[in-house]
Amino acid sequence: MAVINDVNGSQAFLLLSALSFLLIAYLVTSFVYNVYFHPLSKFPGPKFAAYTRIPYLRAQLTGKLPHYIKALHDQYDSNVVRISPDDLSFTSPSAWNDMFVLQRGRETFQKDVIIYGNPPQGVHAVLTANDADHVRMRRILAHAFSEKALKMQEPLIQSHVNILIDQLRQCSITSGGKVDVEAFFRWATFDIMGELAFGESIDCLRSQRHRQWSSMIFDLSKALVVMSASRRYPWSEKTLRHFLPKQLMRRTANNAKLISELVDRRLKGGNEKQDFCSYILKYNDEKGMTVPEIKANASLFMAAGTDSSATILTGCIYFLTQNSNALKRLSHEIRNAFNTEEDITFASTPKLPYLRAVLDESTRMYPPTLAGQPHRVPKGGAMISGNWVPAGVAVQINQWAAYQSRQNFVEPNTFIPERWLDDPRFSADQRDVYQPFSVGPHHCIGRTLAGAEMRLIMCKILWFFDLQASEDTKTNWPDQLVYLRWQKTPLVVRLTPREVPQTE
Numbered sequence: 208m209a210v211i212n213d214v215n216g217s218q219a220f221l222l223l224s225a226l227s228f229l230l231i232a233y234l235v236t237s238f239v240y241n242v243y244f245h246p247l248s249k250f251p252g253p254k255f256a257a258y259t260r261i262p263y264l265r266a267q268l269t270g271k272l273p274h275y276i277k278a279l280h281d282q283y284d285s286n287v288v289r290i291s292p293d294d295l296s297f298t299s300p301s302a303w304n305d306m307f308v309l310q311r312g313r314e315t316f317q318k319d320v321i322i323y324g325n326p327p328q329g330v331h332a333v334l335t336a337n338d339a340d341h342v343r344m345r346r347i348l349a350h351a352f353s354e355k356a357l358k359m360q361e362p363l364i365q366s367h368v369n370i371l372i373d374q375l376r377q378c379s380i381t382s383g384g385k386v387d388v389e390a391f392f393r394w395a396t397f398d399i400m401g402e403l404a405f406g407e408s409i410d411c412l413r414s415q416r417h418r419q420w421s422s423m424i425f426d427l428s429k430a431l432v433v434m435s436a437s438r439r440y441p442w443s444e445k446t447l448r449h450f451l452p453k454q455l456m457r458r459t460a461n462n463a464k465l466i467s468e469l470v471d472r473r474l475k476g477g478n479e480k481q482d483f484c485s486y487i488l489k490y491n492d493e494k495g496m497t498v499p500e501i502k503a504n505a506s507l508f509m510a511a512g513t514d515s516s517a518t519i520l521t522g523c524i525y526f527l528t529q530n531s532n533a534l535k536r537l538s539h540e541i542r543n544a545f546n547t548e549e550d551i552t553f554a555s556t557p558k559l560p561y562l563r564a565v566l567d568e569s570t571r572m573y574p575p576t577l578a579g580q581p582h583r584v585p586k587g588g589a590m591i592s593g594n595w596v597p598a599g600v601a602v603q604i605n606q607w608a609a610y611q612s613r614q615n616f617v618e619p620n621t622f623i624p625e626r627w628l629d630d631p632r633f634s635a636d637q638r639d640v641y642q643p644f645s646v647g648p649h650h651c652i653g654r655t656l657a658g659a660e661m662r663l664i665m666c667k668i669l670w671f672f673d674l675q676a677s678e679d680t681k682t683n684w685p686d687q688l689v690y691l692r693w694q695k696t697p698l699v700v701r702l703t704p705r706e707v708p709q710t711e
């Protein structure tokens with residue numbers, strides 16, 4: 208009996224030893240291959256990141272992905288780094304065109320489905336649609352985002368900006384001047400986009416009813432990051448889904464239902480409003496969009512067209528409160544450009560050069576789009592910024608890392624609007640790398656709208672109020688985690704209503 212046990216024991220020992228040996232051999236071989244022989248081994252980056260995705264996933268799940276990518280670009284002093292076994296990050300200006308602009312004879316770079324995932328109910332909006340569907344949807348949507356449409360939409364947007372100003376005034380009176388502008392900008396941009404996407408107000412500024420919707424975006428983007436990390440491994444996607452907060456999942460489902468009802472109501476409502484649907488209905492022919500696609504796009508507008516502008520506006524207020532010269536110069540420019548409030552319009556505000564510089568510099572310091580837009584290199588490979596990259600590799604441009612790079616900007620970590628005004632101190636700035644709205648066929652369709660909205664809001668705020676930091680303004684406010692978007696915390700500043708010239 209003892210002999211049999213000994214034989215079994217030694218067989219088990221041999222088996223275990225063989226398995227351990229195979230495992231070690233596999234780990235060593237894959238390390239040596241990934242680090243020294245992989246087609247990406249020529250790119251700079253840490254050996255551990257070349258070997259395993261663990262550092263990337265850790266950064267992603269702890270809300271520090273842009274920080275991780277920026278640190279690697281700084282450490283290797285390079286505008287291309289290998290951030291995981293098959294991911295490259297670029298911060299060079301030419302990478303934008305090389306990746307996103309159509310090139311004859313080359314297939315397009317496709318969005319990395321591991322990151323973007325598949326849409327609920329399988330209906331894609333314009334952002335993730337395949338090339339043919341993208342062209343079809345974009346053709347219809349272009350009418351709703353044209354200069355002409357924007358002109359017609361101005362009264363709607365002005366009315367919401369006026370509500371914002373009234374609400375800020377009331378809040379500043381009741382709270383001794385202290386106002387959390389982060390919340391107000393989020394509510395205002397939701398109200399404006401609700402009006403344009405559904406033809407009715409979500410009314411976050413005046414009522415509590417839908418405010419939860421606007422604050423939910425932060426939790427939702429965390430959940431999206433967890434899901435996208437989990438898609439890396441087939442076993443983890445289904446498992447991790449069970450750990451997402453049930454309340455968030457319930458609220459997301461309720462939201463989707465609400466969006467669907469709002470679109471249904473709008474589609475029944477005819478064509479007299481100046482919102483997006485009026486254009487979609489007018490130009491929707493047999494090659495147009497289906498109702499589920501209209502709903503998917505309405506949902507995208509609420510996600511893409513609200514927090515992005517609100518982030519730049521909040522960042523802009525923060526940087527102005529920390530830079531008294533810039534605040535003084537901008538207040539002076541705005542208050543001298545107009546005679547009365549009525550002069551502040553979509554047509555007049557682009558004429559203010561310092562305002563443009565302040566908004567660009569706020570966007571450079573605190574860009575709202577932080578996902579890096581990971582895309583896969585198409586069949587046949589591609590040249591990106593002078594580097595040959597094989598097919599299938601995931602490539603991205605992380606805007607924050609690119610804008611904070613000393614290879615691209617002089618004094619990159621300092622807020623200096625003058626750099627956008629041809630100040631010779633900044634002649635070495637690589638301004639071409641600054642593409643907050645991306646380039647190519649998928650560039651932001653709401654770019655003109657966002658610019659008009661942000662200029663209007665900034666002008667009206669500095670027209671009606673004196674702005675100052677308050678004792679509650681955190682001086683390190685932008686030190687925030689990132690889950691696709693900055694996880695913004697309240698920004699409490701002092702707004703004091705000022706005497707303004709009255710309309711005759």
Ligand code: HEM
Binds near residue numbers: 511516649
């Ligand atoms: C300052 C504010 C904004 C910034 C910085 C911004 C930035 C961007 C960027 C970088 C993209 C490309 C995303 C990608 O390819 O993965 C994009 C796409 C898009 N944006 Fe914006 N956006 C802003 C405001 C808006 C607004 C107000 C709307 C209005 C609804 C909007 C609607 C869209 C849509 C629909 C797309 C997808 C376009 C396509 O795939 O063809 N954005 N935006």
